[in-house]
Each structure stands twice: as structure tokens, then as C-alpha cells.
Amino acid sequence: MDESPFLRMEGIYKEFPGAVANDHVDLTVRRGEVHGLLGENGAGKSTLMKILYGLYTADEGEIYLDGERLNLESPQDAIEVGIGMVHQHFMLIPRLSVAKNVVLGMREPADVFRDAPEVTGGDGAAGGGGGLLASLGTNRLLRTLASRFTLGLNGPETEIRRLADEYGFDVDVSATVRELDVGERQRVEILKALYRDVDLLVLDEPTAVLTPTEADRLFETLRRLTEQGLSIIFITHKLNEVEAITDRVTVLRDGHRVGTVETADVTRDDLARMMVGRDVLFEIDRSPAAIGDPVLDATAVHATDERGVEALSGIDLTVRAGEVVGVAGVSGNGQRELAEVTVGVRAPSAGDISIDGTDMTGQSPRAYVDNGVSFVPEDRHEYGCAGDLSLMHNAVMKEFPDGRFGDGLRFDYDAVKQYAERLVEEFDVRGVHDTEDVVANDLSGGNLQKFILAREIHRDPDLLVANQPTRGVDVGAIEFLRKRLLDQREQGTGVLLLSENLDEIFDLSDRILVIYEGEIVHETTPEKGDRERIGLEMNGASVDADGAETASEPDEQVPPVRAPPDHRRTAE
Amino acid sequence: MHFDIELTAREDIPKWMGYATPVVTVLVALAVSAVAFVALGVSPISAYEAMFVSTLTTEFGLRETVIRAVPLALAGLAVYLPMKAQLWNIGAEGQLLIGATVGTWVGLNVALPAVALLPLMLVCAGVAGAAWAAVPAWLRARWNINEIITTLLLTFVAVDVKNFLVRGPMQAPTGSFAQTEILPANAQLPTLPWFNVHAGILVALAVVVVISLLINHTRLGYQITFIGANHQAAAQAGMNKRAVYVFVLVVGGALAGLAGISEISGVQTRLRAFFEPGYGYTAIPIALLGRNGAFRVLLAALFFAVIFVGGSSMGVTLGVPAAIVDVIQALIILFLITAEFFKSYSIDMTLRRRTDRPNTGRVGGDT
Numbered sequence: 001m002d003e004s005p006f007l008r009m010e011g012i013y014k015e016f017p018g019a020v021a022n023d024h025v026d027l028t029v030r031r032g033e034v035h036g037l038l039g040e041n042g043a044g045k046s047t048l049m050k051i052l053y054g055l056y057t058a059d060e061g062e063i064y065l066d067g068e069r070l071n072l073e074s075p076q077d078a079i080e081v082g083i084g085m086v087h088q089h090f091m092l093i094p095r096l097s098v099a100k101n102v103v104l105g106m107r108e109p110a111d112v113f114r115d116a117p118e119v120t121g122g123d124g125a126a127g128g129g130g131g132l133l134a135s136l137g138t139n140r141l142l143r144t145l146a147s148r149f150t151l152g153l154n155g156p157e158t159e160i161r162r163l164a165d166e167y168g169f170d171v172d173v174s175a176t177v178r179e180l181d182v183g184e185r186q187r188v189e190i191l192k193a194l195y196r197d198v199d200l201l202v203l204d205e206p207t208a209v210l211t212p213t214e215a216d217r218l219f220e221t222l223r224r225l226t227e228q229g230l231s232i233i234f235i236t237h238k239l240n241e242v243e244a245i246t247d248r249v250t251v252l253r254d255g256h257r258v259g260t261v262e263t264a265d266v267t268r269d270d271l272a273r274m275m276v277g278r279d280v281l282f283e284i285d286r287s288p289a290a291i292g293d294p295v296l297d298a299t300a301v302h303a304t305d306e307r308g309v310e311a312l313s314g315i316d317l318t319v320r321a322g323e324v325v326g327v328a329g330v331s332g333n334g335q336r337e338l339a340e341v342t343v344g345v346r347a348p349s350a351g352d353i354s355i356d357g358t359d360m361t362g363q364s365p366r367a368y369v370d371n372g373v374s375f376v377p378e379d380r381h382e383y384g385c386a387g388d389l390s391l392m393h394n395a396v397m398k399e400f401p402d403g404r405f406g407d408g409l410r411f412d413y414d415a416v417k418q419y420a421e422r423l424v425e426e427f428d429v430r431g432v433h434d435t436e437d438v439v440a441n442d443l444s445g446g447n448l449q450k451f452i453l454a455r456e457i458h459r460d461p462d463l464l465v466a467n468q469p470t471r472g473v474d475v476g477a478i479e480f481l482r483k484r485l486l487d488q489r490e491q492g493t494g495v496l497l498l499s500e501n502l503d504e505i506f507d508l509s510d511r512i513l514v515i516y517e518g519e520i521v522h523e524t525t526p527e528k529g530d531r532e533r534i535g536l537e538m539n540g541a542s543v544d545a546d547g548a549e550t551a552s553e554p555d556e557q558v559p560p561v562r563a564p565p566d567h568r569r570t571a572e
Numbered sequence: 573m574h575f576d577i578e579l580t581a582r583e584d585i586p587k588w589m590g591y592a593t594p595v596v597t598v599l600v601a602l603a604v605s606a607v608a609f610v611a612l613g614v615s616p617i618s619a620y621e622a623m624f625v626s627t628l629t630t631e632f633g634l635r636e637t638v639i640r641a642v643p644l645a646l647a648g649l650a651v652y653l654p655m656k657a658q659l660w661n662i663g664a665e666g667q668l669l670i671g672a673t674v675g676t677w678v679g680l681n682v683a684l685p686a687v688a689l690l691p692l693m694l695v696c697a698g699v700a701g702a703a704w705a706a707v708p709a710w711l712r713a714r715w716n717i718n719e720i721i722t723t724l725l726l727t728f729v730a731v732d733v734k735n736f737l738v739r740g741p742m743q744a745p746t747g748s749f750a751q752t753e754i755l756p757a758n759a760q761l762p763t764l765p766w767f768n769v770h771a772g773i774l775v776a777l778a779v780v781v782v783i784s785l786l787i788n789h790t791r792l793g794y795q796i797t798f799i800g801a802n803h804q805a806a807a808q809a810g811m812n813k814r815a816v817y818v819f820v821l822v823v824g825g826a827l828a829g830l831a832g833i834s835e836i837s838g839v840q841t842r843l844r845a846f847f848e849p850g851y852g853y854t855a856i857p858i859a860l861l862g863r864n865g866a867f868r869v870l871l872a873a874l875f876f877a878v879i880f881v882g883g884s885s886m887g888v889t890l891g892v893p894a895a896i897v898d899v900i901q902a903l904i905i906l907f908l909i910t911a912e913f914f915k916s917y918s919i920d921m922t923l924r925r926r927t928d929r930p931n932t933g934r935v936g937g938d939t
Contacts, residue, residue, distance in 0.1 A: 343808075345807065345808050364810065364812075365807060365808060365809070365810040366810030366811075366812070367810075368810070369809065369810040370810070375808065377808060382802075382804055382805070383804050383805050383808045384805060384808075385802070385805055386798055386801035386802035386805050386806070387801070387802065388801050388802075389797065389798065389801045389802075393794070393797065393798060393801075396794075397798060397805065397806070397809040397811075398809045398810060400791060400794055400795070401791065405791075406791070409790045409791065409792070410789060410790060410791075411789060411790050411791045411793065411794050413788075413789075
């Protein structure tokens with residue numbers, strides 16, 4: 001690694017109406033390093049990177065790349081000098097092939113119209129290599145037009161394939177993007193940047209959409225890229241990723257740079273303190289639960305997903321009052337369907353669901369809500385709230401029939417507003433000056449999630465189903481959310497927690513189940529559970545190995561319900 | 573020289589834009605329509621003077637405006653209410669015609685004193701409009717069939733049903749015109765003692781108040797708003813999406829039916845085969861302009877009424893084709909759609925030479 005700075009951003013200052021997003025931030029990145037950019041949501045990471053990528057113009061401050069001062073006015077400018085960015089939300093067109101997506105926005109004229117034609121005969125109408133086309137190819141006006149409006153993919157495809165091989169990307173360049181999974185799509189995004197010949201690659205929370213396995217693969221890819229001399233800025237708010245992949249890390253808080261450190265020299269606690277500005281408890285104090293009667297009983301539940309493909313293949317599941325049952329699994333193994341079936345949003349295709357001992361199979365979501373079932377859905381924006389409506393509206397999305405909010409036909413918005421304000425206050429939802437004025441989409445991910453959890457918990461439910469409750473949420477909020485989940489458990493609520501984050505499962509659960517391809521393949525407890533084993537089960541190891549689920553038998557001897565120990569457990 | 577236009581998605585939409593949009597839209601549409609006047613050799617200023625000033629300053633103009641606003645407001649609400657739940661009732665025209673036809677039939681065939689007959693006509697017209705909208709409503713709620721298509725297509729059916737009835741079973745035996753008999757006096761909406769406007773205005777005002785209360789002060793209104801904002805979250809929360817979908821479309825159909833019968837009973841006095849007023853279509857821009865509240869729908873209806881009345885009087889005084897009104901109406905829709913775009917994006921325009929690059933000049937708000 002080269003010690004001299006490759007990128008220098010000096011004294012970057014950017015103000016938005018009412019907020020300073022970057023207050024004289026410095027950032028230096030060395031050649032060939034992975035530089036972490038760490039901070040809570042709203043700390044100014046994205047703004048800083050948007051300035052670097054030419055999406056925003058800084059009010060003050062200078063950017064030097066390789067010693068040369070840059071004046072970036074648009075992403076095109078940034079790409080020209082060799083800065084690439086992979087956004088959190090992919091900018092790909094699903095209908096088009098990988099190659100077409102990669103060349104999107106660039107001029108790749110058909111071979112015959114290239115300035116120095118290497119290959120004659122391209123694809124489609126423009127190719128053909130015939131004499132007529134070749135002669136047309138020499139007409140100047142036509143060439144000018146054609147070089148702008150034709151597309152030839154032969155050259156680019158070869159080049160993309162070469163790049164993919166060089167960096168060990170396993171991507172079929174002629175496949176349509178629609179056919180690719182999330183990890184592959186992300187590699188296409190990276191390819192897109194590489195194809196534009198970048199020296200500095202910015203990745204905006206790249207793991208937010210990835211499963212742990214895919215994230216590991218991404219890290220491997222990134223290492224290979226840095227070996228080739230590329231510099232990478234890795235935006236994240238996850239501490240374990242900082243440790244796993246970065247060489248150095250710059251921490252931002254409230255628009256200020258807190259510091260830049262060598263990753264090897266600091267601990268997770270140090271980073272968390274820098275990031276949040278106070279000590280963060282990774283260990284959660286848990287008292288033994290008073291476990292009561294079953295609140296959820298699912299027997300032999302089958303369900304299909306949107307496409308009619310079976311997503312749950314016979315799930316038996318019991319959650320009792322006062323316990324947290326954690327379901328671990330790689331995303332897409334039926335968690336979403338399981339969560340939806342247990343809260344009545346999705347009707348099971350077979351099997352029974354009972355809540356508090358009452359058979360609820362086939363009942364409406366309303367009946368579940370009325371029977372004390374709360375739900376924190378995986379997708380906050382799609383299912384958790386109405387983004388364009390005020391927090392006041394969103395606060396009573398489930399409680400609105402209650403008599404407190406007006407009698408008869410009347411709906412008392414004053415009472416609703418008071419209720420919303422109480423939620424905001426009790427759950428420390430930040431960035432709300434007026435619940436009537438602030439819409440759900442105005443809140444950051446963490447604050448919106450706090451608000452949603454507040455709404456679901458404030459009803460004092462018997463059963464709380466939480467699917468990925470802390471995904472995409474910053475450390476401070478995660479701590480808060482987890483604590484509230486455990487508080488609720490002490491209030492006697494049965495919690496079904498679905499998470500891809502094993503730490504979270506281990507920290508919060510009284511029992512751990514592993515879901516794989518719509519079945520519970522393993523059951524254990526945090527005390528007896530072996531992370532490696534669980535990791536394997538999550539990937540279907542035992543099923544694939546012997547063609548049967550024999551491997552999970554021993555642990556099933558564990559009685560399904562047991563009191564958790566009363567010691568503190570520390571996340572690794 | 574390089575001229576660049578860059579669009580950036582706004583992260584939040586400034587509050588004032590919500591209020592400014594309808595007004596600016598209308599002004600821009602009128603400004604662009606001026607081109608048409610110039611092309612016709614008429615001064616736009618005198619045209620708009622004829623259109624607005626003389627309409628709004630004469631008693632005749634005002635009365636005509638209010639009369640015209642009655643069906644427009646009712647039909648506007650017929651589109652507005654489903655729009656609140658994110659449904660598009662494009663077929664208010666059909667519901668209006670069916671309401672007019674059924675209401676007329678009741679008026680012609682039921683012998684009752686006015687106090688009983690008029691309410692009965694209104695109720696039957698409303699029920700007929702509701703029934704006409706109930707088909708798309710049920711298809712949408714049960715089978716998720718696009719209500720834009722079904723409501724629109726049913727309009728053509730409604731036109732033919734009306735034509736068949738007026739040229740057949742309901743045709744007046746006297747004379748060979750394709751029209752019904754004149755409604756008996758007890759089946760005609762009375763003219764109010766003041767201002768000479770028929771009583772349909774009272775119906776329209778009452779409906780505006782009721783719809784406004786419904787949306788802003790009832791649980792059902794809350795559910796309609798919520799389902800309109802995110803129907804998936806609403807379903808998760810246990811709201812009954814199907815019932816609400818059926819409700820808004822059916823009530824919308826009923827309001828369109830009321831618009832139809834109030835126009836026949838209050839203005840036309842008989843149903844003619846040519847009766848295709850287009851109010852149900854104009855209702856769409858009215859609902860769009862007034863989508864932030866029932867009272868704004870009323871305002872938008874009044875505005876369109878002014879344009880209609882002013883447009884036809886302008887046709888007489890200046891010899892401008894009354895079709896100019898359609899031009900204005902179309903431009904308003906176009907600019908409303910454009911305004912949506914400007915609400916969501918801010919626009920940067922850059923003018924630069926190749927050598928030096930001056931900073932971007934910003935138009936619109938920050939991103």
C-alpha cells in the first residue's frame with residue numbers, strides 16, 4: 001500500500017437549509033486501501049460522497065486526486081477523472097443484459113462505425129459487414145450520427161468479460177439483469193464502474209442488501225480490487241464490517257470528522273464511541289423470563305409466495321408469553337412468509353394458526369390485530385407506514401378503531417395527535433418538530449423504525465412478530481430497539497424475531513430456530529448453540545449433506561421451553 | 573457553448589408548492605392559450621376580459637356560472653372521492669348519464685307532490701349512478717381489475733343505454749325529436765327565491781360539506797386517506813381495503829348521478845338524446861386541481877364554470893370558436909401533470925463555454 005494520499009478532501013463544508021451536513025471535513029485515502037467511512041445515519045457520509053461524485057457542490061473546501069485539484073460539477077466529471085460510485089440502490093435496468101447495463105450511458109457505436117474498426121460485422125442490423133454498410137461507414141455525417149446512435153456490443157462484451165475474469169467476478173455478461181440475484185447485481189454495478197476505468201471506487205452501504213455469505217464474497221472482491229491498486233471508500237454504519245474489510249477508517253458524527261484511525265489499532269468499542277459519542281452497550285442485560293402460556297401456535301403451516309411457489313413447507317412453531325423466539329436464516333428462505341402468516345396478512349395454504357389458544361386460521365388481519373398481534377414488517381416503507389402521510393396518521397394505523405379517538409363516526413384528530421406525540425416522546429424518535437407536519441418519509445431509517453416499533457409495542461401486544469427489526473438502522477438506534485424488544489418480553493409479550501443477523505439472534509433470543517427453504521431445520525438455545533453449526537444450517541448444510549435433516553436431531557432433544565440464564569452475554 | 577439541463581430528484585417538496593400548483597397551473601395554461609387567441613387575430617387581453625370580467629361582473633354571468641358549477645362540483649367530487657383512495661373514476665360521465673336517465677324516468681312516471689317526488693328523483697338517480705359505478709368497484713375490489721378501464725368503457729355503454737331509451741321507450745309521443753317529454757312542474761327543481769338559481773346548488777353545497785366532513789373528521793375518511801397513501805400498509809394494519817374501494821367508487825357514482833339529474837331537472841327540463849355534457853370528463857381536471865379538499869373541488873368547479881360560461885359568451889362577442897375552452901381545459905391538464913414533475917425534481921441549467929466552467933445557476937429549490 002502506498003502511504004502517500006491518493007485522494008484528499010480538505011475542509012469540505014456543505015450547508016443545507018437548516019442543517020450543516022459537512023462541517024469542514026477532511027478525508028484522505030491512500031492508493032490501494034479500503035477506507036471506511038463510518039457514521040450514524042445523518043452523520044454526513046452520503047453528503048460527503050455525493051460531493052466527491054459531483055452530485056453536490058461543496059460550499060467550501062477542495063478536492064485533490066493524485067495531487068491535482070478537481071472541479072467536479074457532475075458525475076460525468078467524476079467518472080472522467082476516475083471516480084466511480086456504487087449506490088445503495090442499484091441503478092440497473094432489469095430488462096437489459098449485463099453488457100448493456102454496463103455500457104449504459106456510454107457511447108459504444110457498432111463496430112463498423114468505430115473510429116478504428118477492429119472487427120467488422122457486428123451484431124444486429126448495424127453489423128453484417130456487407131459492402132454497402134462498409135461504404136456507408138465512411139460517410140462523415142452518417143458516421144457522426146451513427147457513432148452517437150448505434151450500439152455495438154462485441155467489443156464491450158469482450159472487455160467486460162476480461163474485466164470480470166481479471167477480478168474473479170462470476171457474472172454471465174449476456175444474462176439479463178432480471179435473472180441475477182442481489183449479490184450478482186452488485187457485482188454488475190462494480191463492473192460498471194470498472195469498465196469506466198476508475199481508480200477510486202465509492203461503495204455506499206454495499207452490504208445493506210446482501211446476505212452474510214454474499215457480503216463475504218463482496219469483501220473478497222474488494223480485496224482483489226485493492227491488490228490491483230484501486231482505492232475504495234466503503235460507507236457503512238456496521239462496526240463488524242469496518243473490522244472485516246477496512247484498512248483505515250474515518251468516523252463522522254453530526255457533520256464533523258471525529259477522527260481517522262488505522263482499523264487495526266482500535267476496538268469495536270472505540271469505534272462505537274467515536275461514532276455515537278458515548279459508550280454503547282453491546283451486551284444487553286437480560287433477566288430470566290417468566291414464561292407463560294403459548295401466544296402463538298403454528299401447526300404444519302404451508303404457504304406460497306407471490307408467484308405461487310411454496311415458501312413454507314410445514315412449519316411447527318410455538319411462541320409463549322414472555323419469551324423471544326429467534327428465527328435465523330438467510331434471506332429468502334421463507335422468513336417473510338412466516339412473519340406474514342403469523343400475523344394474518346398472508347393466508348396459509350395448509351395448517352393452522354392459533355393466537356392465545358384461539359384458532360385464527362383464515363381470519364382477517366384485523367382479527368389478528370384485535371387479538372393482540374403486533375407486527376414490525378421487514379420493509380418499513382412498503383408495509384410499515386404510509387410514507388406520504390404524517391406521523392399523526394401513521395401512529396394510529398392499527399389503533400384507529402379505538403374509542404379514545406372519537407366515538408361513533410367521528411375521528412378525533414386532536415386525540416390522535418396527542419397519541420402520536422406520546423409515541424415520539426417515549427421512543428425518542430428524533431427529527432420530529434410536529435407530528436402533524438412531519439411525514440413518515442422524512443424520518444431516517446432508524447427513527448422511522450423506532451416509531452414503528454413504538455406503535456406496535458404501545459398496544460401492549462400478546463404476540464410481537466418482528467422481521468429484520470434492525471436492518472439498515474444505525475448503532476444507537478439498534479441498541480434502543482433491542483432494549484425495547486427485551487423490555488416488552490418482560491411485560492409478558494411473546495416475541496417472534498426473524499433476523500439475518502446472528503449476533504442479534506444470540507443476544508435477544510431465548511430459543512433459536514434456523515429456517516432453511518421454508519422449514520425449521522434446527523433448534524437450539526443461545527447457550528448451547530454453536531454459531532458455526534447454525535451458519536451451516538442456515539445454508540442448508542445438513543440437508544444437502546445427507547439428503548435428510550438427521551443432523552439436527554440431537555439438538556431437538558432440548559426442551560422447547562426453558563428459562564434463559566441470568567448472566568450477561570456479550571456479542572463477539 | 574454548452575447548454576446543460578440537469579434534473580435532480582427533490583428530497584422533500586416545499587410546502588408552498590402544494591398551494592401554488594393549482595394557481596400557477598391555471599395561469600400558465602391561460603398564458604399559453606393566449607397563443608391561440610393571437611393566431612385567431614384576437615387580442616388575448618380583450619378575450620380574457622370578455623371571458624372573466626364580463627362573466628363575473630354581470631348578474632347573468634354570475635348566475636350562469638353558479639348553475640354550471642352545480643353539476644361540475646358534484647361530478648368533480650365523484651372523481652375526487654375515489655382519488656382519495658388512489659382510484660381513478662374516469663367514468664363519471666357515464667354515471668351522470670345513467671343518473672339523469674333514471675331520474676328523468678322517475679320524474680315522468682311517478683305522480684307525487686314535489687316535496688316527495690324531487691327527493692325520490694334524486695335518490696333514484698344517485699342509486700342508478702352508484703349501481704353503474706358498483707360494477708367497476710366490485711371488479712376492482714374483488715379481482716383487482718383496473719378501474720380506469722372499466723369505468724371509462726362503461727361510459728360508452730351508458731351513452732348507448734341513454735340513447736336507446738330516449739329514442740325508444742322514453743321518447744315523447746308528441747313530435748319526432750329524440751327527446752323525452754318535458755318534466756312536469758313538480759319534477760323540476762324549484763328556482764331559489766334569491767338569485768334565480770335552481771335548488772341543485774343546495775344539493776351540491778350540502779354534498780361538498782358532507783364529503784369534506786367525511787374525509788377530515790371520520791374514521792372512514794381516515795381509512796380512505798390511509799389506503800390511498802399505502803394500501804399495503806393499510807391491509808397489514810387490518811383496514812378493509814375492499815370495502816373502502818367499493819365505498820368510494822359507489823358513492824362517487826351516486827354523486828355523478830346527482831349531477832346528472834340536477835342538470836336535467838334544474839336546467840334542461842327534459843332529457844334529449846344529444847345530452848352528453850362532458851361534465852364527467854371535466855370532473856377529472858377539477859378533481860386534480862382540487863385534490864387537497866372538497867372545498868377546493870368546489871372552487872375548481874366554479875373556475876371551470878367561469879371558463880365555460882365566459883367561453884361561450886366570448887364566442888358570441890368576439891367570434892372566437894367556443895372550442896377554445898377545450899384548449900384551455902386540455903392545457904390545464906397538461907400543466908397539472910407537468911407541475912407534478914416540477915414538484916418532484918429540481919432543475920439545474922448550466923450555460924458554459926468549453927474553456928471555463930462557471931458555477932451552475934440554480935432554478936427551483938435545493939435537492
